[in-house]
Amino acid sequence: MAHVKIFDTTLRDGEQSPGVNLNRLEKLEIAKQLERFGVDVMEAGFPASSQGDFESVREIANTIKNVSVTGLARAVKSDIDTAWEALKDGTDPRLHVFLATSPIHMTYKLKKTPEEVIDTAVEMVRYAKTKFSKVEWSAEDASRSDLEFLARIIEKVIDAGATVINLPDTVGYTTPYEYGQMFQYIKQNVPNIEKADLSCHCHDDLGMALANSIAAVENGATQVEGTINGIGERAGNAALEELAVALKIRQDYYSFETGLVLNEIKRTSDLVSKLTGMHVPRNKAVVGQNAFAHESGIHQDGVLKHAQTYEIITPEMVGVKSNSLVMGKHSGKHAFKDKLKQLGYELSDEKVMEAFTEFKKLTDSKKEVTDDDLFTILTEIQTQTADIKKYVLNGFQVEYGNGPQPVATVQLMKPDETEIEGSAHGQGAVEALFNTLDTLIEEDVHLTDFNLTSIGRGRDALAQSNVKVTVNGTEFSGRGSSQDVLEAAVKAFLNGVNRGFYYHAPVKAQGASY
Numbered sequence: 409m410a411h412v413k414i415f416d417t418t419l420r421d422g423e424q425s426p427g428v429n430l431n432r433l434e435k436l437e438i439a440k441q442l443e444r445f446g447v448d449v450m451e452a453g454f455p456a457s458s459q460g461d462f463e464s465v466r467e468i469a470n471t472i473k474n475v476s477v478t479g480l481a482r483a484v485k486s487d488i489d490t491a492w493e494a495l496k497d498g499t500d501p502r503l504h505v506f507l508a509t510s511p512i513h514m515t516y517k518l519k520k521t522p523e524e525v526i527d528t529a530v531e532m533v534r535y536a537k538t539k540f541s542k543v544e545w546s547a548e549d550a551s552r553s554d555l556e557f558l559a560r561i562i563e564k565v566i567d568a569g570a571t572v573i574n575l576p577d578t579v580g581y582t583t584p585y586e587y588g589q590m591f592q593y594i595k596q597n598v599p600n601i602e603k604a605d606l607s608c609h610c611h612d613d614l615g616m617a618l619a620n621s622i623a624a625v626e627n628g629a630t631q632v633e634g635t636i637n638g639i640g641e642r643a644g645n646a647a648l649e650e651l652a653v654a655l656k657i658r659q660d661y662y663s664f665e666t667g668l669v670l671n672e673i674k675r676t677s678d679l680v681s682k683l684t685g686m687h688v689p690r691n692k693a694v695v696g697q698n699a700f701a702h703e704s705g706i707h708q709d710g711v712l713k714h715a716q717t718y719e720i721i722t723p724e725m726v727g728v729k730s731n732s733l734v735m736g737k738h739s740g741k742h743a744f745k746d747k748l749k750q751l752g753y754e755l756s757d758e759k760v761m762e763a764f765t766e767f768k769k770l771t772d773s774k775k776e777v778t779d780d781d782l783f784t785i786l787t788e789i790q791t792q793t794a795d796i797k798k799y800v801l802n803g804f805q806v807e808y809g810n811g812p813q814p815v816a817t818v819q820l821m822k823p824d825e826t827e828i829e830g831s832a833h834g835q836g837a838v839e840a841l842f843n844t845l846d847t848l849i850e851e852d853v854h855l856t857d858f859n860l861t862s863i864g865r866g867r868d869a870l871a872q873s874n875v876k877v878t879v880n881g882t883e884f885s886g887r888g889s890s891q892d893v894l895e896a897a898v899k900a901f902l903n904g905v906n907r908g909f910y911y912h913a914p915v916k917a918q919g920a921s922y
């Protein structure tokens with residue numbers, strides 16, 4: 409069975425999804441889960457792109473011990489230096505440096521001749537090797553590059569010390585057969601190719617990212633790059649959970665294995681979805697809510713008689729558990745701590761107490777507290793940044809019915825700790841609340857997206873709201889949860905605003921902790 413390495417780029421390419429902005433603690437939480445999931449390499453960010461990214465990459469590199477952590481850099485010395493500063497104290501640092509090789513990118517974007525591109529790539533890989541022992545070089549837009557040119561530049565960057573060669577389908581243009589042929593060509597026409605791992609990196613613009621990735625592996629790629637839930641630039645990247653399960657279920661056909669821990673899939677997917685605010689469609693392969701649901705009579709009959717008539721993947725395989733009950737109202741701290749461990753959380757004593765208090769509050773008003781409820785509470789507690797003051801909700805009230813226009817009153821604590829109160833009307837209760845917040849918040853704020861879902865079932869289920877807001881022209885996602893849908897909406901709005909507030913603040917945070 410041939411082994412395929414997994415390079416996760418959820419925190420870099422995944423975070424390039426429009427409207428996704430993860431704070432330092434959220435990135436760290438995802439990184440820890442990726443380690444549990446068993447990826448071989450994780451791309452923690454692009455250190456030269458912002459101070460916030462730099463700090464996050466450094467913290468992840470210094471925390472994660474069992475996965476090689478990498479950061480992206482342009483073929484520019486200062487990007488490489490910055491990446492080195494972020495990664496150098498990690499256990500297994502590596503650099504990912506890229507330069508485009510397609511005629512359209514070289515001519516119009518880089519404004520370089522092919523020979524200049526070769527010289528720059530070689531010089532920068534050589535430079536990177538003075539710092540990093542492992543250097544991945546990506547030929548951006550490889551799938552639209554001239555094959556003979558690609559072979560020439562690859563041979564030279566391997567001679568310069570590149571240990572991994574990545575051939576991305578940057579714009580999701582290629583087809584499985586064509587992409588596979590490119591890997592065949594490179595294997596046959598680059599004399600020193602055996603000195604490097606060959607990697608694929610596919611985008612889903614034409615819905616072929618996973619098929620293209622598998623075609624690459626069938627034709628010599630030893631590493632696959634992708635993201636959790638397939639998030640990423642534009643239509644996203646190849647979804648790693650789909651790849652993992654496809655290779656497992658069709659091992660009889662492909663004979664490839666990965667080191668991924670399949671029963672960590674659901675948790676990884678849930679965490680990424682919750683923290684990025686990018687919902688997984690119900691019908692999404694492997695992790696969608698309907699992935700294991702059988703609706704029609706003939707299918708149900710078949711499954712009852714013999715599950716495999718219609719079920720090729722079991723929910724247990726990917727870590728989907730029936731929503732088990734957590735301890736109730738009378739549970740103590742020991743059982744609670746034990747449950748946290750089972751759910752994969754490592755919290756400081758202070759945060760355990762905070763979580764326990766929230767849990768107890770919930771048991772007062774909710775009959776059954778499920779793993780999903782706890783996951784929501786714990787994720788919030790684990791990823792909230794308490795070090796900086798922000799707009800805090802002190803209280804709100806809404807008068808509404810099906811008669812006159814609803815009116816909301818909101819009290820907020822401002823960043824300078826003064827309390828402010830305001831009122832406004834709206835067409836509905838949520839709009840009245842958001843209009844009130846608009847009047848109270850000093851920054852230029854606009855709501856661009858609003859979403860409300862329930863966590864689990866039942867009339868007492870927790871509500872989760874996700875919003876997108878622009879703050880002074882930049883879009884941020886926000887999320888909030890509560891048993892009350894209006895409170896969840898207000899919390900989500902404020903969460904988005906606070907992220908924007910710290911992102912734009914000149915002091916302290918600057919993206920590092922917003």
Ligand SMILES: CC(=O)SCCNC(=O)CCNC(=O)[C@H](O)C(C)(C)COP(=O)(O)OP(=O)(O)OC[C@H]1O[C@@H](n2cnc3c(N)ncnc32)[C@H](O)[C@@H]1OP(=O)(O)O
Pocket residue numbers: 421424454456457458481482483484506507508517518519548578641
């Ligand atoms: C395919 C991918 O996913 S690539 C990764 C995309 N990710 C990002 O862009 C992360 C967010 N980006 C950023 O924060 C910014 O673009 C930065 C900090 C990286 C650069 O910002 P700026 O210096 O303002 O440059 P800007 O983004 O406007 O333009 C990019 C410049 O880099 C050049 N460039 C692009 N790719 C490369 C490369 N691989 N190597 C060297 N130079 C490159 C462009 O030609 C352009 O150069 P020019 O200014 O001489 O025309």
Ligand SMILES: CC(C)C(=O)C(=O)O
Pocket residue numbers: 421480506546547548549574576577578579609611
């Ligand atoms: C930086 C590179 C690898 C990339 O993300 C792409 O080409 O899609």
Ligand SMILES: [Mg+2]
Pocket residue numbers: 421576578609611641
């Ligand atoms: Mg990409």
